[in-house]
Amino acid sequence: MRHHTDQRDDLLLWIGGRYTSASDGNFFDTLNPATGEVICRVAEASAEDVDLAVEAAARAQPEWAAMGGAARGRILARAAQLLRDHCDELARLESLDGGKPLVETPEADVGSAANCLEFFAGQASSFAGKYQPVPGGFFYTRPEPLGICAGIGAWNYPLQIAAWKSAPALAAGNAMIFKPAELTPLSALRLAELFHEAGLPDGIFNVVQGFAETGRALTRHPRIAKVSLTGEVGTGKAVMRDAAEGLKAVTLELGGKSPLIVFEDADLDNAVGAAMLGNFYTQGQICTNSTRVFVHESVKDAFAEKLLARTAKLKVGDPLDLDTDVGPLISAEHMQSVLNYIDKGRQEGGKLLLGGGRVRVPGFEEGNFVEPAIFDSLDDNMTIVREEIFGPVLSLLSFRNEDEVLARANDTAFGLAGGVFTRDIQRAHRVADNLDAGIVWINHYNLTPVEMPFGGFKQSGIGKENSRRAFEHYTRLKTVYVAQGDVEAPY
Ligand code: NDP
Numbered sequence: 068m069r070h071h072t073d074q075r076d077d078l079l080l081w082i083g084g085r086y087t088s089a090s091d092g093n094f095f096d097t098l099n100p101a102t103g104e105v106i107c108r109v110a111e112a113s114a115e116d117v118d119l120a121v122e123a124a125a126r127a128q129p130e131w132a133a134m135g136g137a138a139r140g141r142i143l144a145r146a147a148q149l150l151r152d153h154c155d156e157l158a159r160l161e162s163l164d165g166g167k168p169l170v171e172t173p174e175a176d177v178g179s180a181a182n183c184l185e186f187f188a189g190q191a192s193s194f195a196g197k198y199q200p201v202p203g204g205f206f207y208t209r210p211e212p213l214g215i216c217a218g219i220g221a222w223n224y225p226l227q228i229a230a231w232k233s234a235p236a237l238a239a240g241n242a243m244i245f246k247p248a249e250l251t252p253l254s255a256l257r258l259a260e261l262f263h264e265a266g267l268p269d270g271i272f273n274v275v276q277g278f279a280e281t282g283r284a285l286t287r288h289p290r291i292a293k294v295s296l297t298g299e300v301g302t303g304k305a306v307m308r309d310a311a312e313g314l315k316a317v318t319l320e321l322g323g324k325s326p327l328i329v330f331e332d333a334d335l336d337n338a339v340g341a342a343m344l345g346n347f348y349t350q351g352q353i354c355t356n357s358t359r360v361f362v363h364e365s366v367k368d369a370f371a372e373k374l375l376a377r378t379a380k381l382k383v384g385d386p387l388d389l390d391t392d393v394g395p396l397i398s399a400e401h402m403q404s405v406l407n408y409i410d411k412g413r414q415e416g417g418k419l420l421l422g423g424g425r426v427r428v429p430g431f432e433e434g435n436f437v438e439p440a441i442f443d444s445l446d447d448n449m450t451i452v453r454e455e456i457f458g459p460v461l462s463l464l465s466f467r468n469e470d471e472v473l474a475r476a477n478d479t480a481f482g483l484a485g486g487v488f489t490r491d492i493q494r495a496h497r498v499a500d501n502l503d504a505g506i507v508w509i510n511h512y513n514l515t516p517v518e519m520p521f522g523g524f525k526q527s528g529i530g531k532e533n534s535r536r537a538f539e540h541y542t543r544l545k546t547v548y549v550a551q552g553d554v555e556a557p558y
Contacts, residue, residue: 083123084269100166103433112275124242127270132240136192143188180230212240318530323483326476327357333488351459405458482524
């Protein structure tokens with residue numbers, strides 16, 4: 068029997084530090100991906116509501132910027148602590164709205180969001196320019212906030228994405244208007260409440276809910292200085308085109324089809340663990356996932372045997388059950404898209420070694436569950452090896468030598484991430500150097516400590532999140548020249 072049916076009251080928009088109804092009274096439903104049931108209705112923001120959020124942000128931002136980094140940092144640190152205090156509640160909310168297993172959400176979602184707020188809380192007061200003498204005087208630089216920034220999120224890490232975007236933006240003295248993906252609207256509102264409780268001034272963090280139209284209203288808004296999007300490549304291009312009209316800065320965290328390369332000297336148990344993390348965590352709905360697993364031909368059978376044995380044990384089921392490894396995919400539509408890719412893989416000659424079917428979990432028959440799938444006998448041109456599936460589908464490929472595997476690994480329009488498993492330290496770094504990807508893991512996969520810059524190359528995106536580098540994306544740099552002598556004008 069289901070024990071977590073969790074219907075809630077309508078949710079509104081969060082503008083100017085309080086809940087506000089949508090101006091035209093529209094609502095949309097948010098569904099529980101494990102059951103297909105409606106969790107609640109959510110107010111849909113119109114362009115008029117986006118205007119109201121911009122006005123609230125514009126009223127509040129100058130004072131927030133003037134307040135100083137240490138004071139801003141104190142508020143962000145309080146918010147981080149509140150997230151930790153409410154970890155259980157927030158983790159359940161993420162699992163309920165997004166179908167993510169409850170074994171994942173306390174750390175990967177709530178913990179990651181809290182770490183990010185803490186990191187930027189600490190950085191906020193170290194926000195300095197530089198001084199340099201030059202002939203005739205000196206100059207100094209002033210990093211300044213941009214003003215009002217928009218964050219637009221994907222549905223796979225709703226709270227984490229809201230924190231990864233808002234923490235550096237707010238630490239640097241900006242206001243943010245955040246739009247969650249319409250499939251996962253809940254946790255950003257809870258974050259807004261906790262920011263409020265931590266003492267964040269009204270108007271500094273606003274949440275507008277809705278679909279692409281609401282996102283476009285933000286991207287096209289003349290008073291918004293910057294847009295940070297996490298989403299698909301096509302959405303990234305649309306956002307960049309819209310942002311071009313106002314010459315807004317963009318940070319784009321987009322899709323991927325990342326390689327994991329396992330050499331013959333690798334610790335195979337670790338490599339298998341990493342391949343599973345990089346394909347089945349969050350049901351495979353992770354942008355950096357290592358969906359192309361290249362294993363040296365001499366160890367491929369041994370690798371496959373361990374991989375199949377461990378994957379066969381994964382338990383698909385209720386995301387709120389702590390024994391569950393694999394929850395439902397985000398929506399019925401997305402499940403169908405993943406199942407279509409699995410069919411296509413078979414039709415094009417791939418051999419499905421394991422899984423790949425829809426699962427009807429007892430008590431959750433309408434949930435969007437798909438068994439983790441492992442494909443073999445593939446070639447690099449098959450659709451499932453080239454396109455981002457965003458589901459629990461692992462492609463096993465074999466290789467003979469380093470040059471060959473690097474060429475194949477890099478033969479993609481994406482460039483988000485990659486991984487290498489080897490005990491040869493020189494080879495490890497050589498491969499890391501030569502992978503055309505923004506993030507490379509040596510002997511691990513998908514770890515994203517907040518200190519480490521995160522972002523892709525090529526069509527996987529522009530800019531970095533996390534680390535001090537993120538500040539650069541939420542600031543503009545003013546240079547001030549100071550003369551120390553007379554003005555020698557020739558007239
Ligand atoms: P989408 O691109 O469909 O949506 C992302 C967000 O953009 C949503 O909030 C969406 O609104 C909004 N949006 C859609 N169209 C527009 C538009 N024209 N203008 C402004 N906003 C718009 O991505 P998904 O939510 O489906 O997420 C999955 C994708 O995200 C995958 O490709 C994945 O690789 C990528 N991703 C990248 C990450 C990274 O850091 N590199 C991390 C996580 C995911 P709505 O959905 O409400 O209609």
